[in-house]
């Protein structure tokens with residue numbers, strides 16, 4: 001992955017910058033140019049909450065190359081307070097003890113890296129709250 | 130008045146017990162536990178490093194000083210001997226993650242275990258001089274000890290962040306002092322994975338000489354003696370050294386214990402004395418004095434005299450306290466898991 | 477618009493780990509068989525369905541490469557990519573080209589050469605069918621997305637691991653009767669549940685395999701079909717629908733909205749309802765997708781897919797036989813080829829050529845081909861003429 005590709009998403013990955021449609025209130029993460037619900041092109045910049053609940057989750061046991069060293073690991077779809085959903089790795093947990101509906105907190109972590117010599121990719125994960 | 134307006138600490142969830150490391154190398158755990166006064170140490174997860182730990186500590190500091198707009202923070206200094214990059218600043222990533230605006234000064238600092246207190250010194254100086262409204266000083270590390278080396282029992286991970294300002298100060302800086310000589314007790318050459326050290330030379334001529342000298346001078350400058358302090362925090366490479374230093378200086382165990390987190394945390398290097406200070410602020414009452422003296426190999430010490438204010442108690446419960454974090458359901462690793470997490474074996 | 481028929485089909489002898497065959501070998505073999513089967517002496521145009529020749533083999537621009545190697549250049553050739561729905565999407569484009577009157581003889585082929593990379597590279601290539609920046613970047617794999625659908629389906633409807641496994645057991649059974657199938661062996665619910673976990677709660681035997689393979693069909697206007705083929709099969713409906721790319725952006729985590737939308741359009745086009753379908757090939761890339769699809773295509777009500785499957789309603793002798801070919805699970809899933817091969821299975825069933833797995837008296841069949849975690853669905857309804 002090129003550095004530009006990582007760099008341009010830092011506001012979203014580091015701070016959960018998102019958008020709320022001024023037409024209908026739908027929350028988008030990442031932000032968009034046009035709302036798929038009402039067609040509005042006017043958005044308000046918001047930041048998603050760092051608190052949420054697990055809607056569903058899994059434990060990845062066959063990983064892509066970037067995550068070989070931390071397998072098995074949990075991934076969840078999380079609904080954040082005040083709107084917005086993310087797919088994120090669940091860190092600092094016993095994957096066997098996760099549950100749908102469980103409260104989680106968003107944390108800042110290293111997600112992966114471009115090999116041994118390249119840039120490190122930071123972003124959001126969640127941990128049990 | 131100027132001083133700390135917000136503080137936060139961060140410790141990884143993972144731990145390894147002294148017994149587990151000793152078992153791996155066929156050593157007697159009891160001798161290490163007694164000799165180092167250490168029971169277990171924190172281990173960073175594979176997704177944690179100095180940057181992520183600094184972000185969490187800084188976010189907790191801002192959670193406490195919740196009235197501060199991150200855009201008003203003029204500087205951020207991160208002291209660490211384990212910056213994730215040899216060349217590329219940790220500070221910019223942390224600044225972006227906590228929402229600072231581009232108008233700030235930053236530097237990644239290194240001075241073995243006193244890099245964190247150096248950041249605090251710089252941040253406070255800039256705020257105290259009126260150059261900026263707020264500044265962050267952070268000490269964090271994910272240090273490595275070579276397998277089977279004595280350092281492996283103590284080298285751990287964690288950090289603390291201190292936001293300095295001139296209003297709503299929770300701990301005023303009364304006095305500071307810095308003391309350094311060219312004393313090569315511990316070092317790591319570029320491209321080397323593990324540090325080297327001078328064995329027993331790290332004790333008297335290095336740790337004790339610099340730390341005790343700095344402590345005595347900063348107390349003298351402030352016109353204070355050990356009994357004037359409610360608390361004392363000394364750099365904690367193990368459990369024993371800070372207790373011995375305190376005894377030599379004339380401090381009681383009770384003054385040191387609140388910040389003496391090392392037995393269940395390990396040595397967090399640049400994070401060590403800052404985390405001791407954070408643990409102390411977590412429980413201190415208004416109008417109490419805290420002596421903090423760091424030590425960094427190479428070698429030098431930074432000394433601070435703080436006095437807490439009536440603003441302190443309201444902030445204590447606004448973010449997780451260090452001892453609460455340490456007690457919160459740690460995940461214990463086997464040596465194999467620890468070795469994989471720390472890149473000691475390649476998978 | 478003209479009515480369109482399938483007049484010839486072709487596949488490789490058997491799908492699987494075809495170490496000795498390259499992407500172009502696989503494709504040209506299937507395409508030549510389709511051309512021979514139809515008995516045509518030329519084609520006017522070609523659609524090549526291929527998901528990720530780039531990540532799997534390093535080769536892009538395969539439409540021209542394959543036209544060249546098939547010996548049909550300079551006819552127009554276009555590659556169609558919509559992840560695992562590439563085949564279904566290509567079939568719709570071929571159908572449109574013939575229906576519109578622009579061409580008379582169109583070849584729609586699909587191919588994937590997946591075993592020229594190792595397992596983790598294949599996992600990465602498949603993960604590119606998700607929203608790469610906001611799903612795969614955060615460590616979720618393709619099985620991981622379906623596993624999260626499965627977990628949620630279990631949570632909302634009480635679906636059990638045994639019910640998921642039932643889909644795999646049935647499809648393996650059907651595959652034993654399909655000479656093309658990659659896995660021609662019977663398995664049991666216990667084998668599935670005791671197989672290694674890939675992404676909880678999905679075991680390896682809940683997942684379709686990595687497969688090399690190709691499939692091709694020849695389309696022509698229905699009113700010319702009998703010139704070439706005594707028993708052509710009519711495309712009574714061809715519909716494609718899309719949905720939010722990221723699973724987390726979907727309105728429901730257990731409903732495949734694109735399948736519902738495409739099926740609704742297809743049923744309307746063909747003037748039939750789900751009750752009038754004699755058999756269906758559905759996109760069982762994972763057992764949970766078959767469970768969701770029998771619901772979302774209208775064969776049973778929402779939430780009952782597990783029970784429905786476990787009851788035998790989708791078995792060969794059931795109310796609506798599903799995946800008579802063995803499905804993606806047993807027949808194999810060379811991603812780009814899958815949607816085309818589904819149509820071939822229905823074609824054979826409608827012509828009474830399905831051998832031991834023949835559904836008696838089948839007159840109308842449906843194929844559903846899906847891309848990503850449901851970002852695309854293609855639904856075709858085929859009928860005897």
Ligand SMILES: [Zn+2]
Nearest residue numbers: 021024035038
């Ligand atoms: Zn809207």
